[in-house]
Amino acid sequence: MPARMSSATLTFPASFTFGVATSAYQVEGGIENDWAQWERQGKLKEPHARCGRAVDHWNRYAEDYALAKAVGATAFRLSLEWARIEPERGRFDGAALEGYRERLLQLRAHGLRPVVTLHHFTHPTWFHASTPWHLPESLEAFRQYVRQCAPLLEGLDALVISFNEPMVLLLGGYLQGLMPPGITDGAKTMAALGNLVRAHVIAREELGHRLGRVELGISQNMLAFAPDRWWHPLDRSLVRLAAPAYNHAFHEALSSGHLRVFMPGVASTDVRIEGARDSVEFVGVNYYTRAHLRFMPRPPFIDFKYRDPDGRGLTDIGWEKRPEGFLQLLQEVKRYGKPVWVTENGIDDRQGSVRPEYLHTHLRQVLAAREAGVDVQGYLYWSLLDNFEWLEGWGPRFGLYHVDFDTLERCPTPACDYFRAVATGRVLVPPAAPSPGSAQPSAAR
Secondary structure, eight states, X not given: OOSOOOTGXXXXXTTOXXXXXXXHXXXXXXXXXXXXXXXXXXXXXXXXXXXXXXXXXXXXXXXXXXXXXXXXXXXXXXXXXXXXXXXXXXXXOHHHHHHHHHHHHHHHHXXXXXXXXXXXXXXXXXXHHHSOTTSTHHHHHHHHHHHHHGGGXXXXXXXXXXXXXXXXXXXXXXXXXXXXXXXXXXXXXXXXXXXXXXXXXXXXXXXXXXXXSOEEEEEEEEEXXXXXXXXXXXXXXXXXXXXXXXXXXXXXXXXXXXXXXXXXXXXXXXXXXXTOTTOOSSEEEEEEEEEEEEEOSSTTOEEEEOOOXXXXXXXXXXXXXXXXXXXXXXXXXXXXXXXXXXXXXXXXXXXXXXXXXXXXXXXXXXXXHHHTTOOEEEEEEEOSBXXXXXXXXXXXXXXXXXXXXTTOOEEEOHHHHHHHHHHXXXXXXXXXXXXXXXXXXXXXX
């Protein structure tokens, strides 16, 4: 990034979108799906943690939309919960569909553009037993689901995400066994990967039939990678293999139609997928951190480490603060020739004091990427609210708004004022120094 940026390059154009992001299972509450089952099996880091009522967004959505408007957001990312819509295979819940349609209409009434994710990690309880992703039957199941979702989007000018972080889903669920369906099988991982690409193509077909042209993409978690031991040839080789496989294989498949992953001894595939070529209107990037890779002499041969070589301190979840990696990855996706949306970026900040500085350093990378010719059109902060953080449970706090998990009261953190200042003023101003007592205390559930 340039050491000095002019006042012009510190300005966001009027067309640039600032928004916030959520996902159904993490905020809505009252959802019975594969993750709820996983929790009851004691599979989280805290075996007794349950999402349960989450932060009750299903009932408090109007209040939460107003909170998004209050920080200057003009877009709101949410996901549709497949398990609500199709709790039993082939039985679609009309009340759930009407509920989502009402929530999407209310987004528009609040002046917020819907950014709608069709699949954000979770599945109905029947899915893995009947139509798992590594089998071809998964494609027809997904087609029927998307066919029911398509009418919900009519007339909304929504940005649509078919899959959130498909490589995280596959790495965690099919290779490491850390999330549903809990499989550790390289061949099944690659079969599922191919079917997820095909399912994206199906989503494009079904949405197109109902809506005509739709702005469709994926939301891909992207990591900056570095060797854990800079001098070790196998660590360096891992980076050369992992970076294209993890960060770009899915993007590349939706650009060229060619799905290619080469991770010897772990999982590999090389296949062309009909209809995948040029099948997105935008590229979605989720960015949080950098991972250092170390070779292990036993399967799966890769160890992920989060280090702090620059002395900036790790985030509360233990991730490196590495804004430079954000710029690197935004520049990398320029190759696809599509508009770019930052569909997630955020920090676990349990005292609420360092988030403004995190926003400042990462939004600076967005401006630097735009100056370098990357067509970044929007930035969605993860997340509007503190929420249930998957395997981590109730510890992490990514929210612009602090949530008391006992009372469910939403309170602004200092980042709310900063986000509003940038989103409404369109200039990347430095954050004010925190005043004593301005941070919100962490609340236990």
